[in-house]
Amino acid sequence: MTGALKPGDRLVELKIAGEMATSQAPVREALRELEAMGVVETLRNKGARVRVISDEELRQIYDVRAQLEGYASELAARNGAALKAGLEACVAKMRKAARKGDSMAFADHNMAFHRAIVEGSGNRVLLDMWETLNVKMRTMVNVARSSRNLIDLAESHLPIVEAIAAGDGALAHETAKQHVLDNKPDGGSVS
Amino acid sequence: MTGALKPGDRLVELKIAGEMATSQAPVREALRELEAMGVVETLRNKGARVRVISDEELRQIYDVRAQLEGYASELAARNGAALKAGLEACVAKMRKAARKGDSMAFADHNMAFHRAIVEGSGNRVLLDMWETLNVKMRTMVNVARSSRNLIDLAESHLPIVEAIAAGDGALAHETAKQHVLDNKPDGGSVS
DNA sequence: GAGTCAAATATTATCGATAATCGGTCAAAG
DNA sequence: CTTTGACCGATTATCGATAATATTTGACTC
Structure with a gap:
């Protein structure tokens, strides 16, 4: 296709x-x-x-994704020290792309960041499922609709890195979940 | 098939x-x-x-399912009063099947219980995903391997009903998640 | 112009044939 | 006896044909 x-x-x-x-x-x-x-x-x-994805379905996808990425971050935090450098490298690349106003590259690095965490969870079923959601959405992260500029968006990933690197599973879970919800179309979820 | x-x-x-x-x-x-x-x-x-599902994959499926059902229960708790009767009916049917030692019927009612909650979440993406996990596992709930008897297993669903009926999302989330993990092959998860 | 109807065309869904691949068997060679 | 190579049957993967279905087009009427 x-x-x-x-x-x-x-x-x-x-x-x-x-x-x-x-x-x-x-x-x-x-x-x-x-x-x-x-x-x-x-x-x-x-x-x-x-297939047409309705706005409602897209919101639901984000809600589920928030849960999956929250859990993935919690699991990834067990091995946070090993993941830290890779995650920071993704953020650095996002910053670079943001400065150049290259939203395509930004989206790629953003995706790589999130995938690194889900892969770092060590749960293959979780990764497959997360990928399925991404395939469904097709525009993996909807950068154009975000109300933040790309620089701020790059920086918004840092609290996730910190929580994972610190091995704080609960904080990683909440931080990653909230990050996804913050970037959900039409703002946050009531959940 | x-x-x-x-x-x-x-x-x-x-x-x-x-x-x-x-x-x-x-x-x-x-x-x-x-x-x-x-x-x-x-x-x-x-x-x-x-496809052969390894023990490790099965455990991973349970871990992900715990997250999904925890979230589903949290969402379902918003409308918990409306769901209460249906859920209690499922538990009653599980009890009845347990008394008769009919593990097939038990499994059916158990599945119906869990499906009612995921459907009650109102998130269609979540339901589709949960169904996908079930199809993968094929044996939806592994009753034969559970270390509890069926009567106890039926009763173990009541705290979920109570939390949902009380509209307590956070408690519903934790209760439902723990329930799945309690029934995971080879016991609980460290997560 | 709008509506109806029939014919033509496009497309889907399945069929049966065929080429390619694989694994098992058997005979020949060492 | 073990190894190797040839052959065969089973199966996969794709092909091109065909029947069924849907859509489009053109003619006609109001």
């Missing part, structure tokens, strides 16, 4: 097959997989579309 | 196609879906197998 596809766009099997120089059947197989992942939705005899 | 399949069992496309009076292609599509859900694993040119 290459660029320039928007929620709601049609995915025509024979056309994709032609573009990929293959036949229809493998395309159907791939679409079934994407459907199971929640990226695509299909109706019988009507074909596949990029 | 009808009964009597164990982790590691081969799923032969042409055989399944014959049994279902269809052709290979729809079977391959279905297997792709099951693979995306983590139920099946395939290797290229080697076919599909029912």
Whole structure:
């Protein structure tokens, strides 16, 4: 699935097959997989579309993500000292991207930061699930909608690093969770 | 996927196609879906197998499930009064099944209890994710391995009902989470 | 212009065929 | 006896065809 596809766009099997120089059947197989992942939705005899994520669903995704990342941070804090340098490097890269106004690079480093924590949790099921949420959202972190500037956003990651590096699981949990909720579309959750 | 399949069992496309009076292609599509859900694993040119869930993965699933159900209970507690009767009915049915020594029925009512809470959270993403975990585990609640008898297990759900019915989100969260961890294979988590 | 209907076209869903791959068996060689 | 290579059957992966379904187009009427 290459660029320039928007929620709601049609995915025509024979056309994709032609573009990929293959036949229809493998395309159907791939679409079934994407459907199971929640990226695509299909109706019988009507074909596949990029699934539309409603604002409500996006908010729900953020709420669940906050819980998962909070837990991941708590687990990661057990090995916080080993993760510290890597996390700080991500923040430094975010700062650099922020100064250059490069929001694409910023988003990449931001994602790498969060992934490092979830990977550092050591729970593979948690990581798979977190990735599933990201695939669903497609725009992994919605930077454009954030009410903060990129410099502030980069800095907002530091309390998470500190809590994890200090091995403080409970603080890491709350800090990471709140960070996600702070960046949720339409502001914070009541939860 | 009808009964009597164990982790590691081969799923032969042409055989399944014959049994279902269809052709290979729809079977391959279905297997792709099951693979995306983590139920099946395939290797290229080697076919599909029912995925083996290791003990470690099962423990990780329980840890993540504890977090999700803890959060679900917290959200459900907002509307706890409305959920109380339904939850109590599930516990009553669990008691009844426990008295009759009917562990299949027990498992069904136990699942219905937990599902009612996750549904009561009002977060559809959370529900989908929780269902995904259950599909992965396949044995939804591992009753046979629990160190408690069924009567005690039925009763162990009451503190969750009480916290939710009282609208106490934080208590519901901790109670539900601990309940899942208490029933995790090989005992509790350090987390 | 709007609405209806029929025909044409596009697309989906499945079929059966075929090429490629893999694993097991057996015979020959060392 | 062990190892190696050839062959065969089972299975996977994809192909191209076809039937079924949905959508679009064009003609006609008001």
